[in-house]
Amino acid sequence: MTQPAITTNALTKRFGDFIATNAITFEVAPGEIFGFLGANGAGKTTAMRMLCGLLKPSSGEARVAGFDIYTQTEKIKQRIGYMSQKFSLYEDLTVKENIRFYAGIYGLSNSQIREKTAGLLEKLRMEDEADKLVSALPLGWKQKLSFSIAVIHDPTIVFLDEPTGGVDPITRRHFWDLIYESASRGVTIFVTTHYMDEAEYCNRISIMVDGKIRALDTPAALKQQFGAASMNDVFLQLARAKS
Numbered sequence: 001m002t003q004p005a006i007t008t009n010a011l012t013k014r015f016g017d018f019i020a021t022n023a024i025t026f027e028v029a030p031g032e033i034f035g036f037l038g039a040n041g042a043g044k045t046t047a048m049r050m051l052c053g054l055l056k057p058s059s060g061e062a063r064v065a066g067f068d069i070y071t072q073t074e075k076i077k078q079r080i081g082y083m084s085q086k087f088s089l090y091e092d093l094t095v096k097e098n099i100r101f102y103a104g105i106y107g108l109s110n111s112q113i114r115e116k117t118a119g120l121l122e123k124l125r126m127e128d129e130a131d132k133l134v135s136a137l138p139l140g141w142k143q144k145l146s147f148s149i150a151v152i153h154d155p156t157i158v159f160l161d162e163p164t165g166g167v168d169p170i171t172r173r174h175f176w177d178l179i180y181e182s183a184s185r186g187v188t189i190f191v192t193t194h195y196m197d198e199a200e201y202c203n204r205i206s207i208m209v210d211g212k213i214r215a216l217d218t219p220a221a222l223k224q225q226f227g228a229a230s231m232n233d234v235f236l237q238l239a240r241a242k243s
């Protein structure tokens, strides 16, 4: 059996008396697109930071790409890509300079960087923008560039924290073409989003409420389970059950 990309068992993070992530248990398969949903403050970013090896859990277990999140964080960091709306491109560098900078951080050689840069610009059809400042690009283009940079070192798993905030559904759909393309090459995608159209694009979805996972299945199975017409209905039912 192939090893799961991510496994967690009762993974928990407390900040003082407050439990931000409360005993979450799940598995993500290699090449799966796993949507990690929840209202603001549900504990998604906290969970993601633990899985990326950036935050020590209070208790519980997890393995990412086969490595332990307590003791093997450096190995995890080498195998993952990360993109967030908050941690993104340098606006005052050009497109090419951003690619060079991040590829260098990920440890690629100069010849790899040259080759990857050409391929990336071609795939995004951004050859004409290579020497433009990132600040001059539309937001949707920045997001696609940011994603492409997050996978430039061929990670096994990529973590996306609200990657498409602030753009319209068509632009989001184009962004998701990139996600599907990576997943079809076997890259595991772990993505948080507040957009329910995006939730429908995931293979499976978990929904967190107040630090706990309240639902986890395929979009079709969740809609059936909740007797809901859309993922938005499922989400609202869980939110209402809370209040």
Ligand SMILES: Nc1ncnc2c1ncn2[C@@H]1O[C@H](COP(=O)(O)OP(=O)(O)OP(=O)(O)O)[C@@H](O)[C@H]1O
Pocket (backbone or CB within 6 Å): 015, 018, 020, 038, 039, 040, 041, 042, 043, 044, 045, 046, 047
């Ligand atoms: N370092 C910290 N110290 C204390 N509380 C924290 C800390 N980090 C997060 N929290 C709290 O933990 C809870 C969960 O936060 P988290 O950022 O994980 O939520 P989220 O689901 O990612 O929300 P959003 O969708 O708004 O990004 C929030 O109530 C937040 O205030």
